[in-house]
Amino acid sequence: MKVKICGITNEETAQFAVKTGADAIGFVFAESKRKVSLPNAKRIISTLPEEIKKVGVFVNPSRETIEETVLTTGIDTVQLHGNETPEFCDSLPYSIIKAFSIESKEDLEKIHDYTCEYVLLDGPKGKYYGGNGIAFDWELLSSFDFKDKKVILAGGLTIDNVHEAMIQKNVHMLDVSSGVETNGEKDLSKITKFISAVKGVKSIS
Incomplete structure (x- = not known):
């Protein structure tokens, strides 16, 4: 299973997450306590391996905002x-992840209105659209037909519930x-424990 570490704001944490085994790094460009500037994101992204997915959150x-951000920072x-x-x-010529706040099965049904390959399922909205650290009822996933969608699970994930x-x-x-x-x-020890739990390794190489 793949792991995305989101809300990265500095090069040290990005590099550490990649070394530990992260498959994707997320940069928040929307209003958030984790919002990152375009120059800072560009600098961090320039140091990341090509195979790592660089995700911009809007x-x-x-x-126009999306186009400027992609052009300036190098998110893919x-x-x-x-x-x-x-x-x-x-209408956007990029790889798209469409995020949905999930509270009921009816919220899940909305994903089929979209043709994007990736859907991100997050907890209920709080102060911000995402990043509120609240999980939804994962039992909703068991009987739902996602068809060909690749599901990214978010909201309230910790080392305690990762398994x-x-x-x-x-x-x-x-x-x-x-x-x-x-x-x-960002806590480097928690990043290590989370990714290690997902990847089934005891420590970084």
């Missing part, structure tokens, strides 16, 4: 975390942010 952005995947329409997503998350049906990737933080800052 909430209800304009097309756009994660849309707001009320973006299927038509808007289809439960890993056994959920249809999950392609786990996306963690606040669950690997201490006092609002």
